[in-house]
Amino acid sequence: MIIPSSYPVQGVMYFIGHPQLIxxxxxxxxMTILWAIAATIFAFAYLLKVQAHALIRVNCPAGLAWFVCVIFVLxxxxxxxxxxxxxxxxxxxxGLFDRVLKLRGLRHVLEQNKGNGVVKCMRGVQGGLLIVFIQIIVLLLTLPLNLVPVLGQVIYAGINGWILTFGMRFHYDVEIRNYSVSQSKSEAWKRRSDFVGFGGIAxxxxxxxxxxxxxxxTNIVGCALWVADEIEKAERTTMxxxxxxxxxxxxxxxxxxxxLSSGGGSGGPFSPLPQSTSSLSPTLTKQDQPPIKKTGSRLSWFGRNKDQLRQRDQEPGPGQV
Incomplete structure (x- = not known):
């Protein structure tokens, strides 16, 4: 049974168990670490001072101004x-997504769905830009929900989780299954409960x-494992x-x-012939045979009485009288 919400954790375990993915x-x-260091230096060296001095100039207490600006900078x-x-x-x-599929023995899925490279590239660029734009807009609109303890973060995770899952599976839909952007979006909305379940945890x-x-x-690894299980299930069903x-x-x-084997003793087509009646019926003895009624005369071959024939022979013919 495929439970989408379990795959983010499965992705962590699979990533740890396969060091080659590192x-x-x-x-x-x-690159992200270098960017984070550069952004941190820029934020605290420049943005913090600019914002704090701006609040102080509008008669905001200095201590409160610096405290609020630190939160804003973070x-x-x-x-x-x-x-x-x-x-x-x-x-x-x-690349990480495809590598997980190869480790799961699904290299043939990647090779048999190459399709038109130009069309897939255009779809990927179009869909990728659309997804990134939607992610940024939704992220900015739902960011204040994190100020609400627990409930706000759950709502934030559910809304952004659907978009996150859509973005992770977009490569599989467009470049492996040869879906269009609209088909991928329609399936994402049709399976929104699964997408929210996976994306919320992620x-x-x-x-x-x-x-x-x-x-x-690791969330990408988990999404690839989810797709791999769906592919294997579909292949088993087809087989x-x-x-x-x-x-x-x-x-x-x-x-x-x-x-045929059970019909051998019940008169089937290959059953043995029945025994003759002489061998099946008991032999009658002389005592058991019914008595034969004796008559005073014997019948000839023509059924006549021999005495009558003898009498007819003794009678004179018409020329002898």
Missing amino acids: TSILCPII LELALMILLFYLIILPIYQD VLLELIPLANLLFMW AQQQEPQRQQQQQQQQQQST
Whole structure:
């Protein structure tokens, strides 16, 4: 049974159990860390002072101004890192996704669905830009929900989780299954409960500070595992449907053989001939035979009485009188 909400955790375990996947994310992780360091220096060295002095100039107490600005700078810093992630992640996530499918023995799925490279490239660029744009807009609109304890974060994770899952599976839909952007979007909405279940857990993992740099990639691994299980399930179903006529034919042959073997003692076509009545019926003895009625005369071959024939021979003919 496929439970989408369990795959983010499965992705973490699978990533730990397959160290060769680390090489696929070393470059983007190093780039993200360098960007985070640069953004942190810029935020606290420049943005913090500018915003604090601006609040002080409007007669805001200095202590309160600096405290509020620190909170604002942290939020801005997180937003800058997240935007960088949204831009750089699609460049590397497709390679990680395909590598997981290959480790699951589904290389043939990638090779048999090559299609038109130009069309897939255009679809990928169009859909990728659309998804990134939607992710940024929804992220900015739902970011204040994190100020509400527990409930706000759950709602935030559910809304952004659907979009996150749509973006992760977009590569599979467009470049492997040769779906159009509209078909991929329609399926994402049709299966929104599964997408929210997977994406909600994935977003909650990405809210954990520092660890989210790892969970961003393990979520992709989990999504690839989810897709791999769906592909294997579909292949098993197809194989079972193809083997069904052969299985039914074998069952019919077995039934015919069992019918022939069981019909041997009940007059079947290969049953032995019945014994003759002389061997089956008991032999009658002389005492058991019914008495034969004796008559005074014996019958000739023509059924006449021999005495009558003798009398006729003794009578004179018409010439003897």
